Amino acid sequence: MNLKLNLVSLVPILCASRLDRLNGISSPTATPVSKRQTTSFPVFNFTQPLDHFTDTGFTWSQRYFVNSRHYKPGGPVIVLDGGETSVTDRLPFLDTGIVDILANATNGLGVILEHRYYGAFLVTDRYRICSWLNNEQAAADSANFMTNVKFAGITADLTAPRTPWIYYGGSYAGARSAHMKVLYPDIVFGSIASSGVTEAAISNWGYYDIIRRAAPANCSAQFITAVKEVDDLLSNPETNSKVKSFFGMPGLTSDADLTSFFAGPLGGWQSKNWDPAVNSNSFSNNCAAMGSPNNATIDTFQGIVVSNATWNLATIVNRTSSRCPKTSTSDECFGTSNATDFQQTDLSQTWRLWQFQVCTQWAYFDSPPPDPSIPSMLSKFVDVDYSSKICKQAYPPGEFFQVPPMPNVEDVNKLGGFNIAHDRLAIIDGEVDPWRFDCPHIREDTPLRPFKLIPNAVHHYDENGLADHSQEPPEIQAIHQQEVEFVKGWLADFK
Template structure:
């Protein structure tokens, strides 16, 4: 089964500047003995993977904790030696830490992610993971890893496995939590819920306003994409929908074959052909796969030529296998966040087939055993949504980011004032997570 045949459009993949350098073993990975249920209904622990670079540390410097979010952290380990995270640690004389989110990569508590095993995957547990980590990181190299100082009885001093100096605990050591995309939400909410141990937060491209429907996701593409390319996409989608919404089943089979689709169902097909459009959010400072896609229309001038060029491109794109990470994130969107990136409503230009509708997303949730809508009301009430008001928090967004519509800098959000204590940074023409 391909990722496109499942819940691909609801996935929120943060762009991060991953290092191509091999990560020296001295930086990890290490494993933290994490509590599975912070409500203590069971006593099970699981190993949570992390990496640490202490080389830039000087006395009183901070620890900067980067949560990878809804992805396998393999490949993000290099952030501790070559990234914005590393540069920030260097500038602040701090320690750079990358931590893997529960249920992703090698921090998965169960070998299989069925509905029963996924019950401990939620925002509360993820935030408590980081709070527990900040409070209780121990030095695994000594028989007595926690050392107390008689004159400071209310503080306990802890260490990471690869440091040979005493690191005072929070709040003596300032902790800065940093995240991109969904993990940007977590960074902000760590500052909100644990101000006694989290000194500051950097929330990049954070869609803090949970919403079931998010058809506006592709609006920045419509507004800022090259006009010729956008016109070609809309033309092709219109031609596709004429067939999908028609009664000619043979024409539909021919359509599937032309685009190289071997799955079943119009919703899955609509998901399949949306892939080239949604790579917009993967644009970086130096590379735009979306513009690479748009180049296929350079020699096309008619609707038929647009259609053929689009189909040829999609047919050659390699399908990805559905991973456990996709299952986990699908579960999170079904239970808490929504973020369902369906087609625009009728009467509004759509860059994807209108068969990519909200019912298809809900059917996916039903298929994994979740029959209720995502509890976005609870998430927004608990953590503030657009109305979250924090100090010591830097909000960073890209002007062209498709996720900006759910961020505190959304044009639809209540107007926030940028202050020295909580600056709002909007990067012109930037897309998703460019602060990395």
């Protein structure tokens, strides 16, 4: 939530093993950002306690970057939450994106703040117990930073609440931005939650349903046809092994291990962006490869008859996945039954961080629609039980902490969920964002409680920007201007 969470359910990456797929997984936030920043911003460190609620005696250094190019005395602080990745991935937003846009309009100081356990925290390898990786501790980090930080080269006291702080986040960090306004209303003067996934859910079936409805009709129809046909072939004992061989995975034990690969081509939808330098064409390329619906059928060497949709899907899977070595079985290459594959804890296993948050508090597990009459682009075999089993495999019970049987989503939803609201809390959503299923419901748009829906937008489309804003699409220029207007309106009321 790198929200695809994939704020946050898993989109398998097509490669040789399930573990390799996990190493490539992103969260809801992990839409690629432009690397075109031309400015080197200074990096600083702020000392945080490991536990804000119990004195452990341990501290850690939280990284943050500062953009002071627009700051003038009396200006606010615009802080961007780094979310579930290294803070260096957010530098474009500090340079030409939303932080710079708001700082420029308000004479503000721009800051991006790293989330505990991500980025520099991880490489220190000092704390191997992730029980401190939760919403409450991370929110307390931000509050402690805002009320105590001293900025180099600035003599004025810019701590909150003496100075107004505007908190921004996208996707998982967007949910955190909304939560910060609810948890610390006297510290956070205003918040902007862009694609903020404030409603944690065990089943995240709506992610693929939004893609189904937003994608070109022919593309959706082809995926639906192929997935249904493969599910039927797997459900028939006479064709089960044949269809697995057809997809290049002979002898694979789990039906879901095969069909989980079908979600990979769909994950490219989230990587769409209005900026060509950031945009991924993978979804449109896969749509083109799926072809158009027709009545043609194909006799395969495996002795089954398939539609052109299934044939084309198999071509995509076989083209983009690594072949299994002759010395290995399909289960060894593509299976998920070996729990030890997921229990490596060296520092290269960065997938474990967001996955830990998924397994403890956020969930967002892949699953088909609860109503079988709804056409599905996701296999019936990829259900909550299958999607969540990694929680038991990757995090067996330990001496100091145990992952719950199912994530405690109420830890998130008690802060408001779909109905989260507060004065000076803005909700920004994309019209065709697959994470919109987990974002706050549409409500009245007012200056004090803005609700903005960006036309044809996918995931936190307002977060990045161009150095020349006049070259941005009209809808992006519009949302940036609207954000400037309501933030300036909020600041006019600051006392």
